[in-house]
Amino acid sequence: MNHNDKTTRPASQMRSILKLSILAFIPIVLGMAACTKMDDTYHDFWKNGEIFYPGSPDSIHVYSGKERIAINWILLGDPSAKKATIYWNNETDSIEVPIQRGAKNTADTMQVILDLPEGTYSFDIYTYDDHGNRSVVANAIGHSYGSTYISSLLSRLIKGASFANDTVMVLWGDPADETSVGSELLYEDTTGVSRQLFVSPFADSTVLTDFAYKPGASIAYRTLYVPDSTTIDTFYTAYHTAKVLGPRTLLPKTGWTVTASSYDQRHAERAPESAIDENISTIWVNQIVPATDFPHTITVDMGSIQQDIYGVSMYLTSRNEEPRLVDIYISDNGTDWKLMGLFTMEHKTSRQYINFQTSENLRYFRATIEQPFGNTKNVVIPEIGVFTR
Numbered sequence: 001m002n003h004n005d006k007t008t009r010p011a012s013q014m015r016s017i018l019k020l021s022i023l024a025f026i027p028i029v030l031g032m033a034a035c036t037k038m039d040d041t042y043h044d045f046w047k048n049g050e051i052f053y054p055g056s057p058d059s060i061h062v063y064s065g066k067e068r069i070a071i072n073w074i075l076l077g078d079p080s081a082k083k084a085t086i087y088w089n090n091e092t093d094s095i096e097v098p099i100q101r102g103a104k105n106t107a108d109t110m111q112v113i114l115d116l117p118e119g120t121y122s123f124d125i126y127t128y129d130d131h132g133n134r135s136v137v138a139n140a141i142g143h144s145y146g147s148t149y150i151s152s153l154l155s156r157l158i159k160g161a162s163f164a165n166d167t168v169m170v171l172w173g174d175p176a177d178e179t180s181v182g183s184e185l186l187y188e189d190t191t192g193v194s195r196q197l198f199v200s201p202f203a204d205s206t207v208l209t210d211f212a213y214k215p216g217a218s219i220a221y222r223t224l225y226v227p228d229s230t231t232i233d234t235f236y237t238a239y240h241t242a243k244v245l246g247p248r249t250l251l252p253k254t255g256w257t258v259t260a261s262s263y264d265q266r267h268a269e270r271a272p273e274s275a276i277d278e279n280i281s282t283i284w285v286n287q288i289v290p291a292t293d294f295p296h297t298i299t300v301d302m303g304s305i306q307q308d309i310y311g312v313s314m315y316l317t318s319r320n321e322e323p324r325l326v327d328i329y330i331s332d333n334g335t336d337w338k339l340m341g342l343f344t345m346e347h348k349t350s351r352q353y354i355n356f357q358t359s360e361n362l363r364y365f366r367a368t369i370e371q372p373f374g375n376t377k378n379v380v381i382p383e384i385g386v387f388t389r
Helices: 011-046 147-151 272-276
Strands: 058-066 068-075 083-088 093-098 108-115 119-128 138-145 158-164 167-172 180-188 194-199 205-208 218-225 240-243 257-260 296-317 323-331 338-344 349-372 383-388
Touching: 068 119, 068 138, 083 108, 093 108, 158 240, 167 180, 180 205, 194 205, 257 272, 272 296, 272 383, 296 323, 338 349, 349 383
Parallel strands: 058 138
Antiparallel strands: 058 068, 068 108, 083 093, 083 119, 119 138, 158 167, 167 205, 180 194, 180 218, 218 240, 257 296, 296 349, 296 383, 323 338, 323 349
């Protein structure tokens, strides 16, 4: 063998080396192609430089109002945001507002108030810098109240207002609603000045010591509402009026007639007429021999319809035979009767008043005594009548 000759490799081995070289080169070519393609893809984004996003509105709060909505947010220390645009109604409506900055390195608070009809709104809020770059969107939802909401509000009930001893006492019903914050009273004082008084929603009564009373006088009142803690406006019901009732005035009994279910015929002064003779020493007593049992009734005809009757009065003298439970009926024709209620009397010597909820026009009134104070079958009434105010 000639050791000076170069080693000759078989042809098959040369083919294997070439194949490996080609396979190693392919990833390099593909990588270069991929990089070129990636550069092409992002070229449009990079050709104008890096994109900047102004700071988005932060800590957004939306407040409801009367046909308006207030939107508050915080702009953190980003000074690039110069204006904001708020879109609503699927971005068909919008408003642009400049951003006013405060001291450096502090959070700036923005507030925008939009006049909007009653309804619920979804808002998209963006900020912009001087180059037109837009922030990431911030979303909010708010509600505007209007006439539909206001028409649903109810005034707190005044059960009664009465004048006595130079003082008006106003009695209130239950609170109107949990969103009610109180009521307002309007009245004229003794110097002729109009007064406005706020009343807590939980007050049972209100006392007016400077009310200028005269027959037919009234007070005006309305109730205030704040729907929730995010509401910036107070809503009011319409004004209502309540008549201020004067002192009770008994009607004179001239021309009256009276009948009863029975009476003690043994004594003339115990006839039904004794209950309307303006004499408290004479009494009506039911029939005793033979004994009659409860209920006992007494019916009065005033001769004509009387206007603005506010209730029935009885004078009692603490006897066990006097009424404890009484049904009161009224009628304008003596045939059709209206029950005013079952009332409880007091066991003491005094003139006692059975108050109607509203004034009534009537000719007849009837007392049906259901139960006395003592263990007896008998009833005694010294005097009975009606009163106006």
